[in-house]
Structure formats: structure tokens, C-alpha cells
Amino acid sequence: MITSNINITKPTYLEIEFSHFKKEKENSTGKEELSENEEKRVQELKKIDREVRTHEQAHLAAAGGLARGGATFTYTKGPDGKRYATGGEVNIEISPVEGNPKETIRRMQQVRKAALAPANPSSQDRSVAAQASREEAKARAELSNPKNQEDEKVKSGILSIYNKEYKESQFSVTA
Structure with missing residues (x-):
């Protein structure tokens, strides 16, 4: 009788389903595609990012020499792994x-x-x-x-x- 220290187990149904799901989510570049909800969230974050940056730029432009440095932003990481500006501020001499x-x-x-x-x-x-x-x-x-x-x-x-x-x-x- 030959024995081995290697345990071979059958993958469970859940593991098979998960690996199949992951393969479906991968696109031609090898990156995972986003779900519909994740894609909506990314679009929402992109919109917020544009609005925040435009808002802070308006402060900077009008402040002129009273601005103390540039705008600073707070970021939120999206489902795509990118950072999006979701808040910001400009320090002004008041x-x-x-x-x-x-x-x-x-x-x-x-x-x-x-x-x-x-x-x-x-x-x-x-x-x-x-x-x-x-x-x-x-x-x-x-x-x-x-x-x-x-x-x-x-x-x-x-x-x-x-x-x-x-x-x-x-x-x-x-x-």
C-alpha cells in the first residue's frame, strides 16, 4: 500500500461557482469588470469628483492672493480601485x-x-x-x-x- 501526504479534495459546489463567476468578470485585458451597481457608483464618484474640483477651483480663482496654497481634497476609493475627490477646501486669509x-x-x-x-x-x-x-x-x-x-x-x-x-x-x- 502506497500512502501520500497530499490530500486531494474535490472542490465544493460553492468554490466551482465562485471560480466560474470570477472568470466571467474578467475582460480581455485580464482586469475584472465591474458589476452594474459598481459601474453606477464609479460614474457617480466621477461626477462628484468633477463637481468638487470645479467648486474648489472657483474659490481659488476668486480668492487671488488671499488663497493660502492650493485646494486640498478628501478622497473616496471607488470599486475600480481609483481615488475620487469627494470633498475639498481652500484656505483663505480672512x-x-x-x-x-x-x-x-x-x-x-x-x-x-x-x-x-x-x-x-x-x-x-x-x-x-x-x-x-x-x-x-x-x-x-x-x-x-x-x-x-x-x-x-x-x-x-x-x-x-x-x-x-x-x-x-x-x-x-x-x-
């Missing part, structure tokens, strides 16, 4: 310009424009726009304060005198 209400007003207008730039602003986008509007209102109130108006006149007068003296010094001839 602090008021200390001691310069006019510049603060300009900055807050640009922040609001950047926040509302996408076709469908998110609730976070609307919140940032509202915050920018509040900061702009504070800057306008500061600017309308009589003391600040006087300070602005003084600054403007000093700048005018400086510019006049500078221009004169450019054209004066010394003997």
Missing part, C-alpha cells in the same frame, strides 16, 4: 487688516466674493461670506468714526506732502 479699515473692507469684499464664487456655495461657504460681511461692517463703522476720518485726512495730507517733496526732489538741480 483676518481684518489691523489699523487699516479701507484695506479691511477691500479684503472682506474679496473674501465674500471667493466664498460665494462656486455655482452652489456650501453652508460653510455662506458662513464665511457672512463672517466677511460682519468684518466689513465693522471696518466701515471704524472708518465712519470722526476720529478715524481725521486720522485718514492727516495720513492723506502727509502722503500728499511727501509725494510733492519727492517729485520736487526728482527735478531739482543742485549747483
